[in-house]
Amino acid sequence: MSSTDIAGILDNSKELDRLRKEQEEVLIEINKMHKRLQATPEVVEKPGDSSLSRLKLLYTHAKELSETEVSISNLLLTQLGALLPQGQPGQPRRRIGKGALLHPIVTQLIHGDALPPNTMKRKRMKTDSDISRLSPSLRNQLETFASLKGEQVAARVTQDDADKDEWFVVKVIHFDKETKEFEVLDEEPGDDEEGGGQRKYKLPMSHIIPFPKRNDPSSAPDFPTGRHVLAVYPGTTALYKATVVNGHRKRKTDDYLLEFDDDEEDGSLPQRTVPFHKVVPLPEGHRQ
Numbered sequence: 001m002s003s004t005d006i007a008g009i010l011d012n013s014k015e016l017d018r019l020r021k022e023q024e025e026v027l028i029e030i031n032k033m034h035k036r037l038q039a040t041p042e043v044v045e046k047p048g049d050s051s052l053s054r055l056k057l058l059y060t061h062a063k064e065l066s067e068t069e070v071s072i073s074n075l076l077l078t079q080l081g082a083l084l085p086q087g088q089p090g091q092p093r094r095r096i097g098k099g100a101l102l103h104p105i106v107t108q109l110i111h112g113d114a115l116p117p118n119t120m121k122r123k124r125m126k127t128d129s130d131i132s133r134l135s136p137s138l139r140n141q142l143e144t145f146a147s148l149k150g151e152q153v154a155a156r157v158t159q160d161d162a163d164k165d166e167w168f169v170v171k172v173i174h175f176d177k178e179t180k181e182f183e184v185l186d187e188e189p190g191d192d193e194e195g196g197g198q199r200k201y202k203l204p205m206s207h208i209i210p211f212p213k214r215n216d217p218s219s220a221p222d223f224p225t226g227r228h229v230l231a232v233y234p235g236t237t238a239l240y241k242a243t244v245v246n247g248h249r250k251r252k253t254d255d256y257l258l259e260f261d262d263d264e265e266d267g268s269l270p271q272r273t274v275p276f277h278k279v280v281p282l283p284e285g286h287r288q
Contacts, residue, residue: 012076015138019069026065030058067180068138070206075141078221078281142180148172148210154230154239154280155184156207164287167239169232169278170201172208180205188237214277221281223256230286231258232278239280241288245271261288 033055036043043049155170170184186199209230212220223229223244231242246257256279259269 009076009079012072012079015072016069016076019065019072023062023065023069026058026061030055030062033058064180067204067206071204071208072138072141074206074209074281074283077284142175142177144210145175145182145205145208146177148175148208151210153184153211154209155182155201155203156283157186157201157203162287165283167230169237169239173200182208184208186237209280209283211280212277214275217276220276220279223279223281228282229256229258230280230282231256231260231274233260233263234272234274241282241286242274242279 033051037051037055043051149172151172152169153172154167156165156167157170158164158166168186169188170186172182172184174183175181176183182201182203182205184201184203186201188198225244225246227244229242229244230239232238233240240260240262242258242260244256245259255273255275257271258274258279259271263269263272
């Protein structure tokens, strides 16, 4: 484990802590606004009153804080996953439940739960504040995402309330540092796509996972045997949950040997080879 690895993990952990403190401050502000509106609901009808606009800004701030925390949490999972000791083949692994690493505010926001006005529990936020106010760790992350223009990445194209997650290989067209939103192109849509043409998506940071660089094998996590991952199914541009069968790659450039879920043939799961640059950590709470 290098000092650079440790420093990166510590920086991202500090950033998560900072986000949570900011989210608690926003929650306090939301509760104050709701108490005021409950006590004097007629205030919103007065000319010049900005209560509802202010509340909308607070919720917008909460949503952006949520997406930022999910993105940093996924990055931390990647960093920690690469450093964890290898497990024994066949050893059962504990699955990380949805929101296990996230503050409860984020969990509710991700699920899209409706919150009663009198409780307003744990929604997270961040305004489109000046980038210069962000921590060095988050600024570096934004720069990294901006540099992905023209690159292929793994993208979840389904909404948070969908029955299952759908991940595809897409090409990054643009990343907006202010809105923290990607514009991506699905270059090879499936047969069921309306019109049969290429399709564009606008997605938050939390829906994007960069692939390891093909020309830089050191950027690929060394997943141990038994680890669950998300990988491109051979011959397609879709990613599915899979389990690492052989984590003992002699070289970083070697392919992974994987077993994909729901890929049963003749009563068993076939083992398929997938290039290291088409395998990423399994996102927390993945639904398939």
